[in-house]
Amino acid sequence: MAKSKVITMWVIWLVAFPSLVTYAYMEFKPDFSEQWLDLLAFAIVICAVAVFPIKVGNITVFFSNGVSLAAFLYFGLFVELILIQLSLVVLFVKINLKKDEAHRIPTNSTMFLLTSVISAWVYYALGGTHGILTFDTVEQVIPLVGYIVAIILVNQIFLSVFQWYMHGENLLAYPKSLLIDSGATLLAFPLGLVLYLMYVQIEAIAVFFVGVPFILLSIVFSYYHNTQLINKYLHTTSEIGHELSKSLNVKSVLDTFLDEIKYLIPASNIYVFDVSNESRMMDLIRFMDQEGNQLKKDLKLFRGEGFAGSVYEREKSIMMMRKKDIDQLNPEELPDETKSVMGVPIQRSGKIVGVLTVSSNELNAYEKYHLMLLEILANFLSVAIENARHYESAKTKSQRDQLTNLYNYRYFIEHIDEYAKDLEAKGIKENLSVIILDIDSFKAINDEHGHESGNEVLIELANRLERLFGHYGIIARYGGEEFTVLIKGMPHNDVIQIAEDIRYSIASEPFILYKTIDGNVEVQEINVTASIGVSTYPDQCETPQELIRNADRSMYVGAKRNGKNKVASIV
Structure with a gap:
């Protein structure tokens, strides 16, 4: 004003x-x-x-x-x-x-x-x-x-x-x-x-x-109005819970939660702590200031430390409306101007997995029904986070290769198809390239060193690809010892050079294997090479869906049959 x-x-x-x-x-x-x-x-x-x-x-x-x-x-x-x-x-x-x-x-x-x-x-x-x-x-x-x-x-x-x-x-x-x-x-x-x-x-x-009738009339109307108000808040709280249930990842759940709670409960600051029961430590994973800005704030608290730590230690909700009571807890996470604060534990399966805190710079900012609403919201948040984590876990399992943690064949194919349809719908012409590589003589590696060592080679190769070339595009394990890279918006000759860099990064540095024999760890270095095929749309094929087939043909015809450890492309 x-x-x-x-x-x-x-x-x-x-x-x-x-x-x-x-x-x-x-x-x-x-x-x-x-x-x-x-x-x-x-x-x-x-x-x-x-x-x-x-x-x-x-x-x-x-x-x-x-x-x-x-x-x-x-x-x-x-x-x-x-x-x-x-x-x-x-x-x-x-x-x-x-x-x-x-x-x-x-x-x-x-x-x-x-x-x-x-x-x-x-x-x-x-x-x-x-x-x-x-x-x-x-x-x-x-x-x-x-x-x-x-x-x-x-x-x-x-x-x-x-x-x-x-x-x-x-x-x-x-x-x-x-x-x-x-x-x-x-x-x-x-x-x-x-x-x-x-x-x-x-x-x-x-x-x-x-x-006396005047006073009674005032009391009846006041309590009736407060009851209606609380019912309205409960309805809003239910709507927030419904919105949280729509979020399918933890970040989205927390963002939605903080955006909604500020309209329901007066707060100068809002804090969400994640609890690690093993270390009895709390990490601040979300913080919102009085302007509604969600800020990154590195803060760790031990059980019993500060206001949120006291909520964790007592394992029950706390509401304080006097500054001197708040100061007795030495709440280093709260600003000096804090005069009212509420905190509730976030529980899951009987264990405290987090603490939700709201604070105000005004005296007596909260009433008992505010604490009740906050407890309900904490339960909604707990369920929503758990559901989001289950969804993310299920999604990861469906999209990721278990051994290398790269994207799997199914995700790679679906992504190319969806991206191509999106380009077509928008009328955008853009180069799409696929690099496909196959480890040379991988069966011999398994026969000579064992399948566990073969897996070590696959994991190390995946790590090298992610570390050195992950910024270029999407990397996936195509199957067995084959890997693919999707690169967007780059000329074919530049993609060929990236494929050469990949080939060189594999061939130039030995792979280290660790074998345990009779309790002793034996370290062994082996040289690995890969044959690589490249295909670019629209240079080598008419549709993006043909990219993998053309790249695969280039790899076998142009690289494998011509001595391996090569990069090939159908002109």
Whole structure:
């Protein structure tokens, strides 16, 4: 919110408050010499009502209008002004007004002041008076009706104006929050009138007799609204769980989780720790700051260390709302300005596998239902991560060769096919090349050194290809002792040179075998060569799907049959 707007509201309040209160006192000169106990009773009831507000959007609704109506009818404008302002003080204390919401003090105070004064002018203009009234004549009823209508209309007008000025909302819109505020005002006025009539008859004791229903009404509506709010949050939480279930990898799960949780739970910072039960160490795997940025932050905590470590050690959720309690844990992971924090363990199969922490720079930022929501979200996160890991594991097994961990034949073929279709759909012409290599005399290696040694050669060859040529494209184990490389967007002659580099990297450096004989490890070096075939689309074939067949033919016809340890390509 613009600082200039906040300053403007404070200036208006500093002018309006003393002026209007002084005006009301000087104009009506109230005499309370024998009614201080009565006024105290009104003050107690209106403050009790303010303890149970209802927050709807940017508006806080409470049933103080009924009490203030009774006070206005008997004592006049000055008493009503003071009682309303007193109830606002209690309200702000109750809702724990945040620092960035301080503008609500002048805004609400000014709005209630102006509403009271304008409504009183309407009341007086229609011939209204104070003291003992019976409302058995039209002359007394009309001012009362005018006063009630004026309060509702003027209050709604000022609410709309302030919402427009402070929050940029549509000036002509009539949101649900304003409708609820009007309904609460209409509901409070009949009770206020009953309070007034009983006060005329039995004085101060009537304030408490009728005040109790006021307080109970406030409690019932407040708890009902809070229940509806919690149900709404639970529904949102369920939707987050549904969104998490759609994510098929751990990174996507965590990204989705942090993006969604910031809209549900107020937080300056969010932390997700991964627990290693073997080392009793926690690693920070996700961190989000108050601007919503997901940042990389290297942090490790031992069990019992810091706030998150305490959650891990106690194996239960922790919520702290006082800075001195937080500081006692020496939470090095939390910023110094942290004033409220919650942490919940992430459990799986009865074991703690992580810790979820949210912190706020505001005092008393959280309530018990926030902790409940966080615990539910932690369970959703645990299940979603586990499902994603299972999916990733299954996907890896279906795409990767078990021995070398390179891509397998199936993935290689499917990738070429999908990529070719994508190019065709987009109308893009791009070179695609396949390099296929076969280890020369691999059967002889197995016969002479054993199949385990043959596997060692395959693993070492895969490692060399990945290390030296993995940046060029996709490398796969085609089957047996054959390997393939897919290279995109490169001229055929350049691909031929890469194939020569591959051939040389295999032939120039011996492969080391380790044999264990009678408990002793024997190291042996063997020389390995490979025959290589290359094919490029569209230079050597009409469709990308023909690449492997042409490369394979080039390898056998042009390399194997011409002495091996060569690179060949069909021109």
